Amino acid sequence: MRDISKVSLPPEDLHICFGGGNFKASGRKMIDLCRDKLGLQPDERVLDIGCGIGRLSFPLLEYLSREGSYDGFDTFHVGVEWCTENITPEFPNFQYQKVDLFNSTYNPGARTKAAEFVFPYADNSKDLVMLNSVFTHMMPEDIINYINEIDRVLTDNGRLFATFFLVNAESTGLMDAGKSSLDLYKYGVFYTADPKDPMDAVGYDEKFALNMFQQKGFKIQEILYGNWCGRESRYYQDTLLITR
Secondary structure, eight states: OOOOTTSOOOOHHHHHHTTOSOHHHHHHHHHHHHHHHHOOOTTOEEEEETOTTTTTHHHHHHHSOTTSEEEEEESOHHHHHHHHHHTTTTOTTEEEEEOOBOBTTTBTTOOBOGGGOOOSSOTTOEEEEEESSSGGGOOHHHHHHHHHHHHHHEEEEEEEEEEEOEEOHHHHHHHHTTOOSOOOEEETTEEESOTTSTTSSEEEEHHHHHHHHHTTTOEEEEEEOOSTTSOOOSOSSEEEEEEO
């Protein structure tokens, strides 16, 4: 295990900007899933899409060896700058970069749409791609492009961890019963909690979401349903564990 004592946790006000909660525990829970259920190895290459303030970085600092690597990108510059200044100098195999992509909630001034974005990484260069609370802020055409890019950068044995708000019969029933933390309004295959700011929280019809991955040859290994809609679960969002 590598010594991470020289890297301090980000300040509390930045935690809040990127979802709040127990910063270390929530990050470790997600990395443990990738290790235990997707077979993440210490020498593998991880891409963290929507890296935020480094929530997934901290457990990986201990787990990944010097032969492994981590790349993260985000459209919200504050987190990228903090991680670059505080993590990369001690761990040069952990790299972060800002991408100027439009998001009505997080980066409304950008011109480039996620549907047009080409990931700045080579083909077949990543073993694991992680998206925590990213597809919950994206429109369908954006997600389709991201899945195409993920397919391009993943190796033949690559794996994928992604979270959603999946709308199915159970979650719809719980929302109708007033038990959900979100009220999602239907707009075709996607749902939004706020029609005035639709990218603030976006849900997807479960069959549509799964089909987007299956059309590219991905296999849904497991769905860990979350408690966002009022069901009993140790996870908040719905987590998809995906392989080739």
